[in-house]
Amino acid sequence: MLLFYMIAVIIVGLDQLTKYLTVQSIPLHETIEWIPNLVSFTHHRNTGAAWSILEGQMIFFYIVTVIIVGIIIYYLHTYGRQDKLFGVSLSLIMGGAIGNFIDRLFLQYVVDMVRLEFIDFPIFNVADMALSIGVTLMIIYLIVDEYKNYKQKKVGH
Numbered sequence: 001m002l003l004f005y006m007i008a009v010i011i012v013g014l015d016q017l018t019k020y021l022t023v024q025s026i027p028l029h030e031t032i033e034w035i036p037n038l039v040s041f042t043h044h045r046n047t048g049a050a051w052s053i054l055e056g057q058m059i060f061f062y063i064v065t066v067i068i069v070g071i072i073i074y075y076l077h078t079y080g081r082q083d084k085l086f087g088v089s090l091s092l093i094m095g096g097a098i099g100n101f102i103d104r105l106f107l108q109y110v111v112d113m114v115r116l117e118f119i120d121f122p123i124f125n126v127a128d129m130a131l132s133i134g135v136t137l138m139i140i141y142l143i144v145d146e147y148k149n150y151k152q153k154k155v156g157h
Contacts, residue, residue, distance in 0.1 A: 004076050004091040011095025015126035016102060019111040026113070037117050044123045045109040058104055065101040069094055085141045092134030099127030 026032055026043040033040045048055035072094045080087035103110040112123040 001076070001081060004080055004087045007088060007091035008095035008098065011092060011126065011130045012099045012102070015095070015099030015130070018113065018126050019103065022111055022113040031115065033117075040115045040117055041113050042115045042123050044112040044115075045107075046112050046123075047109045050122055050124075050128070058108060061104050062101070065097050065104075068097055069101075072097075083141065083145075085137060085144075089134045089137035089141055092130045092137065094134075096127040096129070096131035096134060099125070099130070 022041065022043050026041060028043050028045065031040050031042040048057070049061070054060060072090045076087060076090050076094075080090055100110050110125065110127075112125045112128070114125065114129075115123045
């Protein structure tokens with residue numbers, strides 16, 4: 001159980017560190033090329049979610065984040081111990097949600113910095129990466145779990 005909370009804390013720490021370094025090192029809206037035509041770093045402020053949806057709706061984000069983190073803690077304690085993939089996916093989602101929540105709470109926007117140069121995609125941060133990876137792992141877990149249940153039912157008949 002402690003491992004899952006440690007993963008979330010590490011994600012929050014990395015997220016806040018990279019945001020701090022971005023704010024200190026890159027002027028707002030400036031871009032630093034890292035890998036040409038692939039990845040650059042851009043200091044960006046986002047008052048919404050991905051693609052700036054629900055821009056400026058901070059109260060909504062506060063409420064949703066608190067509810068989601070509460071649900072994640074419940075599931076970590078009730079089901080997280082039963083499957084590591086499920087627990088890790090919840091940990092990544094929780095760490096990402098808390099990382100962006102900290103920005104919204106104290107800054108009223110989220111600091112984003114990673115820009116993919118080869119595709120028209122929103123600028124994102126470590127918290128966003130953790131959320132995306134966590135959701136992907138959750139989908140994998142659900143597919144595998146459903147397949148296991150299907151196999152058990154098939155064998156039982």
